[in-house]
Amino acid sequence: MFWYLLLLWGGISAVEVQRPRGVPLSKRPFYEENKPFTCLDGSRTIPFDRINDDYCDCQDGSDEPGTAACPNGNFHCTNAGFRPTFIPSSHVNDGICDCCDATDEYNSGAECQNTCRELWRKEKESMQKLAEIAKEGFLLKQQLIQEAKRGLEEKQTKLGEVQNSKKDLETNVEALRTAKEAAEQPEKEAKERHLKAWEEQNAAIRMEKDKVRMAEVFIELDADGDGFVSVAELLSHSEMDPDSSDGSFTEAEAQELLGGVDKVNTAAFETIWSKIREKYVSESNTDGPAPVETPQEEVREPVSDNDSEPYPDDDIPEEEDEDEDEDEDEDMDDGDYKSPPVTRTDEKKDDSEEGAMPPYDQETQNLIDAAQKARNEFEEAERALREVDDQIRNLEKEISFDFGPSSEFAYLYSQCYELTTGEYVYRLCPFNRVSQKPKYGGSETNLGTWGKWAGPEGNVYSVMKYEQGTGCWQGPNRSTTVKLTCGKETVVTSTSEPSRCEYLMEFTSPAVCQEAPDLEVSDIHEEL
């Protein structure tokens, strides 16, 4: 029949082994000339002339190794001079050169050149290059391993040392804590004594002042200078109306204020002084430009923290509470070490005339200084202990870090490598993070922090994964996959963003280099 294709016997080299087109040498025994052929899956047996007759008889495609007739077949390119390979049957005679020996395009009109030797030459070159790199890289890797080993030992030694020193430090901290507490007790007592004395002194001063004022007020109130304050005289001071809300200060009320009598002398005034002390507004103040002048109505408003008046408004005390809390916080923060201590600001405001607390006496001051010294020493020791703890933690982390089977990646720890592209500077800090920064200003974006080794099984240390970087709008958090390949240098060779916010970085390092394979790559054959 017209479309029947004659069997073409394969091989282009001098040493030919006859077999149907597209069959590898290893399978030649299954295709025995002029004997019925059994499909390789055993499904049926067909006459030999149906092999490569451009019609698919076997379900597994084994009867058409050299044509495109079967959808699931494979064509074997001998590729003399290069590496033999299988291509899908669909690539046979599709007008595209797939086999370097051009054997796949025997009936398509495609003009294919035999490129096997050229390919082999190129591949050999690049393999040689790679092998050289691998060789040198592998040597470097050995150094890295040694260094890592040394580094590890050093770190372990260091860790031991530090752990030992930690014990001393702990003891020291405990001792200093006791010393501090011992010094603080007398300090506290002395400060309290000092404070108490000062307060007593203040009270005496206040009382004295009050007496003076009482006398002044008596004289002011005693308008007629008869040595008595009378109901009438009292009435001129409406601010003393006990129930100010009704707006009228009656004689009865005034009388009650005076203790039920019409007038009082100086001595009797003393008993009512406490009742009117807070309300009384000096006449000289009412029209004088006194700085505290306020309309009478507003006097009631809380003007200072310790105003004895009950607050008319519920809200204000709350705010007040907060303020007080803050004040207390501040006091706690800075009160301890200040010498002399500052009294509460409100007291200070009220008793401004009394002035600041006098300096501590020498004895107290000595106690305070001693306590402060003990505190400082204790803190210093504590800080040192914390530092040692950090050091231990870091060392332990580094020691326990998975730096590869022989710790060959340890040298990357706490290093960073940069690559500058058209727009960005990419920065890889192995085992830490990956970031991207616009070349011409702008803030850095975190492309992921160290996640894990993520290479395929058997080659786990070929890929690093950095995860949970800055979030993407409506997308995932940025992440970066770092592919490691063998190289003499440790460099980032490329970056890309194959998918939005998923970055890919290529990174070379000697630590990935494998023992150089024996050259003369085994699966490339020169001849059949």
Add this chain to the structure above:
Amino acid sequence: MVPVLVVWLALCLSGTWAVDRSNFKTCDQSSFCKRQRALKPGESPYRALLETMELTNTRLTLQLINDNNKVRLLLELYRLQGNMTRVKINELKPLKPRYEVPDVLVREPPTEPLSVLSQDENGVVLSLGVESQRVIVSAQPFRLDIVEGHNVLMSLNSRGLLAFEHLRMRKDTQAEPEAENKEEADTAHQAETTKEEEEKVEEGMWEETFKSHSDSKPNGPSAVSLDFSLPGVEHVYGIPEHADTLRLKTTDNGDPYRLYNLDVFQYELYNPMALYGAVPVMLAHNTQRTTGIFWLNAAETWVDISSNTAGKTVFGKMLDYVQGSSETPQTDVRWISESGIIDVFIMLGPTPKDIFSQYASLTGTQSFPPLSSLGYHQCRWNYNDQEDVRSVDAGFDEHDIPYDFIWLDIEHTDGKRYFTWDPHKFASPKDMLQGLKDKKRNMVAIVDPHIKVDSNYKIHNEIRSRGFYVKNKDGGDYEGWCWPGNAGYPDFTQPDMRAWWASMFSYDQYEGSMDNLYTWNDMNEPSVFNGPEVTMHKDAVHGSWEHRDVHNLYGLYVHRATMEGLIQRSGGVERPFVLTRAFFAGSQRYGAVWTGDNAAEWDHLKISIPMCLSLGLVGISFCGADVGGFFKSPSPELLVRWYQTGAYQPFFRAHAHLDTPRREPWLFGPENTALIREVIRQRYTFLPYWYQLFYHAYRTGEPVMRALWVEYPQDPATFAVDDEFLIGRDLLVHPVTEEGARGVTAFLPGKEEVWFDIHTFQKHNGAQNLYIPVTMSSIPVFQRGGSIIPRKLRVRRSSACMEHDPYTLFVALNTRRTAEGELYIDDGHTFNFDNKEFIHRRLFFSNNVLSSVNVAPEAQFTTKSWIERVVILGASKPRKVTLITAGKLKTAEAPVFRLDFDFDASVSVLTIRKPSMNAGEDWSMALQ
């Protein structure tokens, strides 16, 4: 950059995964729609002035008068060849010309003489020539009824909703809404109109605002509206593009269906909102007849549908029937457009296929695409650089998956300047294209119509200096924000602009382009990020017309100019391929469309079926949805199911948003890779059938992907089916579109039919609901008994690689043990088929003889392809099979070849081995 960022953010942040409805107008927010919809059915104020009637050989004209305002209209009535009637209504004396849509009709439709059958003072009866069809023109109130015998097929203005806002001078020139005082002066000065009902100046007539956008409306109100009643009709279809069911719903309780090309961000499903394209064509169907209404108007249009049976339950209908009290079911539709004239083509069928040919005679047929474009398309926003393209291309070979096109979205350009390449990422586009060409593959690069305003950009400078930009209302170049930032919009309505644009695709102008580079027009609604409803201001100016008048045409013109560019660059030899997002009636002539920016959701997969079916009904066959879904990320299951569905839809392209993870077919594990590979390969085996169907679509206008009712018009069970579809008439596809499906129930239509599962060859009777258990590899597809489908089972890297491969004929026998089919072959990519360079054969099987005869003896083409196998489904075992081939048929001593065959009795499948005749020759094969 700030404004664009704000707009972009506003667009993006508005609702996580749903359209922001507030960005788009409801009928109430579109003043003309609100105004017109406020009119309720009643007696029409229009009266036909019979004394003005003039009848010439080609048309009848008469004047209509609105008794309320005395404004006169001119009615033109044409009887068109092919059983169509054209009704045109315009103002008799408009203040200035009103827009009549050009360039959509392929020619001035040829007419046939009308004759007056009878006439009195109440009206005129005209004969439509065909059978007993007549048009009755009633004078008062004016209405038109098209009748056949005693049946009314369609009535116009029977509900009195004809409304024609005549052009008028603005009365409130100070823009004061209260201009009532001037009313008197106006009426006085118009002597004739003393009794005229006072024209109310309503809000929105002379200016309207939407959100922050103001429409200056210098021409004032200009809307047109008309109602159509369809007695006996319960099913209406068409008026795409809407993300809705195949069968249109009534709109009484919501907004009308809207036709206004818009870039809708994250569109919602199952509603009448406008989308990217608009085809103002509606089909009405019942068991007796199919009719069609083509409302030729390119302005914003709303379509109301109501039905007297809508809402009635099946029981209610049955009760009506039993009680004999049923009123005839009727569907009423009403069209409202913002400007232009009324120009309606009434297509009278009577069969669905008659409608397709009638509509095709008006607006043309689907362009015949290059064969390669029917293969698989791999797209994503974006393939990052040449290396990315190379590696994706290599991935297909590595996984032995065929594909024909890889696509580049906007990022391939130099700063969103179309016709350019990013100098770093795509530094040597020709090398890249050559690399693809070496594999017989192609590329599509995007070219959008918004042009970056940048004095260093050649395209911009040329358009500006030639005055080709659309103008704003003040006469300057209209500018809006789009991908490149500030952009101008070329005025594609101008023929010289289109010619210039086309010339930009020549190889010397479009640097880096080659003959395997094709084009994608996106954003051509046009999309204007900061415009009203994300599109152009209606008062922008195209020559002497407002954007308002031409809006829905803009995308068609962009598509057309681009397509013409691709044809011209090859000297008219090569067929173009251009994909568009916006479209209008007639867009089928220019290439493919897709359903825009869908989402990776199961419902979006489902809606792809009715959306493409609706487009097919109105002539646009080359339709597809983004496989996998554009927004969001599909689960592997959804992705596989989408490939399985998309492989059986006309335009088969995977696409994905920039922010989604990569999803090339091999990224979801070996099992899913195998599933996707299998279905893409299935697509390729059917390419001869797809190609032949597109050839038919090109010749006849029949849809490639078909609603079931098109082939089974008398079976009401098919009328609302939109979860399955036909490809041509011979393949029935019921894709799995449910998550976790264990089975699907497919309706197999046709009492007389048998259907063969294309995978198992199992035979099923028609007119049944068939439950089909499914696994992830299942794609329920059936071949109709009585058909012959040519396939190529040797799937290769790309369609071009399969050119010379042999065919397998799948012959599915019907109950009468006959079958027929076709085989169409040409070079696959040039226009030479127009010069009779093709093979077109009819294959038929009867009396146990399968033959191939030439149905185009005048055509000349040779092919290397041969017939490698014939598979007969539903066969019995013959004693022997013989073949007589070519030329030898005529000679007495024709050698007879005996052919080998296999018979599988379990499924009654006969496989005839290697008959080997050339696909182009005559032959005959006998089963004995």
